[in-house]
Amino acid sequence: MLASFDTHLFWTALTSGPYWRGALTALELTVVSLATAIVVGFFVALGALSRLRRFRTSAWIYNWLFRATPTLLLLIIVWDVIPQQFTVFTHNWFTPFLAAFIALSLNEAAYMAEIIRAGLLAVDPGQELAGRALGMRRWQILRRVVVPQAVRIVIPPTGNEFITLLKLTSLASVISVHELLTAANEQASISFSYREVYGAALVYYLVIVSVLMFLQSRLERRFTFRSRSRGRTAVGLAATAHDAR
Amino acid sequence: MNETVLRAEGVRKSYDGLPVLQGVSLEVGRGEVKVIIGPSGSGKSTFLRALALLEPVDAGEVYLEGEQVSGLKEKELATHRSEIGMVFQRFNLFQNMTALGNVMVALRDVRRVPRQEARARALEFLARVGLRDKAENYPEELSGGQQQRVAIARALVMRPKAMLFDEPTSALDVELVREVLDVMESLARDGMTMVVVSHELRFAHHVASSILMMDEGKIIEEAPPEQFFSAPSHERTKRFLALVE
Numbered sequence: 001m002l003a004s005f006d007t008h009l010f011w012t013a014l015t016s017g018p019y020w021r022g023a024l025t026a027l028e029l030t031v032v033s034l035a036t037a038i039v040v041g042f043f044v045a046l047g048a049l050s051r052l053r054r055f056r057t058s059a060w061i062y063n064w065l066f067r068a069t070p071t072l073l074l075l076i077i078v079w080d081v082i083p084q085q086f087t088v089f090t091h092n093w094f095t096p097f098l099a100a101f102i103a104l105s106l107n108e109a110a111y112m113a114e115i116i117r118a119g120l121l122a123v124d125p126g127q128e129l130a131g132r133a134l135g136m137r138r139w140q141i142l143r144r145v146v147v148p149q150a151v152r153i154v155i156p157p158t159g160n161e162f163i164t165l166l167k168l169t170s171l172a173s174v175i176s177v178h179e180l181l182t183a184a185n186e187q188a189s190i191s192f193s194y195r196e197v198y199g200a201a202l203v204y205y206l207v208i209v210s211v212l213m214f215l216q217s218r219l220e221r222r223f224t225f226r227s228r229s230r231g232r233t234a235v236g237l238a239a240t241a242h243d244a245r
Numbered sequence: 246m247n248e249t250v251l252r253a254e255g256v257r258k259s260y261d262g263l264p265v266l267q268g269v270s271l272e273v274g275r276g277e278v279k280v281i282i283g284p285s286g287s288g289k290s291t292f293l294r295a296l297a298l299l300e301p302v303d304a305g306e307v308y309l310e311g312e313q314v315s316g317l318k319e320k321e322l323a324t325h326r327s328e329i330g331m332v333f334q335r336f337n338l339f340q341n342m343t344a345l346g347n348v349m350v351a352l353r354d355v356r357r358v359p360r361q362e363a364r365a366r367a368l369e370f371l372a373r374v375g376l377r378d379k380a381e382n383y384p385e386e387l388s389g390g391q392q393q394r395v396a397i398a399r400a401l402v403m404r405p406k407a408m409l410f411d412e413p414t415s416a417l418d419v420e421l422v423r424e425v426l427d428v429m430e431s432l433a434r435d436g437m438t439m440v441v442v443s444h445e446l447r448f449a450h451h452v453a454s455s456i457l458m459m460d461e462g463k464i465i466e467e468a469p470p471e472q473f474f475s476a477p478s479h480e481r482t483k484r485f486l487a488l489v490e
Contacts, residue, residue: 130337130396133297134351134403135327137320144350225341225383240410 006196013187015198022183023204026169029097029179033104034112034165038158040105041112048117059113066110071103072171078103079175100172108165115157119150152223159216163209180204249311250275250438251329251407256295256305258288265291267462268305273407276436280449283459284485289442290334292459293411296440297331298322310406327355330400330408334416336392338384344371344395345380348402356403368399390421394428407438408477414445444489450474458482 013019018075047059065072079099083089123146131141170181188194251273258266265288273279281289293301296307298314307315314325338347346470348367352358358366367434372379374394383393400408410429414422426448433439433452443449449456449470458466458481466479479482 036309124334124337124339124340125337129299129337130331130333132299132323133326133331133333134399135323135325135331135355137323137354138350140354144354145339145341223341225380226385227343227383 006193008197009191009193010200013197015204018183018186019200022178022180025177026166026179027208029100029104029169029172030162030166033101033108034162036105037108037112040109044109044113045116045120048113049120062111063113067105071107071168074107075100075103075171075175096175096177099175100177104165104168108161111161116153119154120146122153123149154227155216155220159212162212166208248275251296252308253296256292257303258291258295259303265462269464273438273440275438277454278433278439278441278452279457280453281442281457281459282444284371287459288462290411290460293409293440293442297329297409298326321426327403328406329350330401330403330405332413334412336396338392338396340384343381343383344376348393348399349484351403360372367402370402374398388421389417390424393417393425397428410441410443412442446489
């Protein structure tokens with residue numbers, strides 16, 4: 001028969017230091033990696049859309065290389081292979097967290113580049129044409145017109161990437177980053193109470209993703225360009241679009 | 246007295262070996278309104294985009310107040326584009342900005358006008374097209390006619406030397422055409438130099454200094470409205486007028 005659920009053990013795990021720190025590490029790693037990936041990905045996307053062949057080629061190579069390399073392999077390369085080649089990376093400053101951050105950012109930037117490229121392409125070309133007709137320069141049009149409109153398109157897939165990345169951080173346990181799943185595994189190996197310790201870990205993931213989803217909907221509303229009662233459902237949008245006509 | 250504002254000379258353009266403009270010349274004096282008509286594919290829109298310096302041409306020149314403005318470097322081109330107002334068939338208002346934002350943005354970015362002054366001038370021009378009370382509305386919340394009037398205000402606020410209209414009413418529901426034509430008529434009365442691609446023949450009859458017939462990348466006929474409608478000299482023009490009326 002199944003043993004009854006040990007609520008006490010569940011709470012102990014949930015509130016334990018290693019879990020907190022593990023979850024915080026996972027969250028930090030996700031946030032800094034995604035933030036970096038968005039910045040790098042933006043420039044790779046611009047490269048891919050450039051009129052200059054050498055930018056397009058560089059962007060293509062980046063995309064090809066970092067989408068093809070498995071995340072786990074990339075983690076191992078950054079943590080084990082590179083220090084063998086360059087001794088500066090054997091010093092103390094090169095922590096597992098830093099290595100994981102580099103690997104995840106490089107990997108994620110390739111995905112973000114594709115998402116951002118699609119977002120930029122989805123903006124009506126008439127918008128850029130109108131900007132040019134007014135005498136605006138390309139970078140002004142990009143900053144003022146194209147990027148704000150692309151952001152709205154890019155938010156939902158970026159939310160997906162955040163969640164994927166959050167889960168990928170557990171891969172960093174192989175290079176001894178102490179993230180959430182590492183903490184859970186350690187607990188499990190001590191207590192053998194799998195339901196309680198992994199259940200507690202699941203709670204953290206659920207909470208983090210809930211907060212993300214809340215922030216995402218706020219952000220989507222912020223980038224919906226209407227004046228009255230911001231943020232309505234698709235049905236509401238269709239109804240008011242009809243009224244406006 | 247009738248000094249030339251905008252002049253095109255022998256403008257040629259092909260797409261993939263397909264000739265679209267086959268040596269088009271045009272001279273527009275100050276305060277003149279030239280209306281261009283012609284079948285689709287005759288090169289009207291391409292010619293207008295060439296006049297707006299949005300389309301690099303294969304041969305020929307465009308002069309603005311006697312100065313050659315075609316074939317320049319991007320930076321100088323951008324400056325000259327801001328001196329020529331362009332209104333598009335599909336309005337192309339910046340979707341992420343309010344009506345006010347649309348009218349202000351090029352004053353700020355291109356002319357470097359301080360915010361308060363840009364705002365005041367933008368409001369003045371919105372009032373001129375009768376949309377002062379829609380300043381805080383986003384394009385999505387405006388009717389097609391209102392959007393097109395904002396687009397006209399956006400071009401006018403730059404105090405252009407000439408205004409170009411590319412089928413400004415053809416994307417509008419019939420009941421919204423009048424409000425846009427009214428604005429254009431009042432501009433013409435105020436002495437704005439204009440080139441209009443349009444099939445609104447009543448407007449053309451009323452407002453045009455002369456009407457031009459384009460066919461297969463050439464201007465085949467130019468005459469004052471009375472003569473153009475009563476006694477077109479070209480067989481092609483007669484047939485086209487019969488179709489449009």
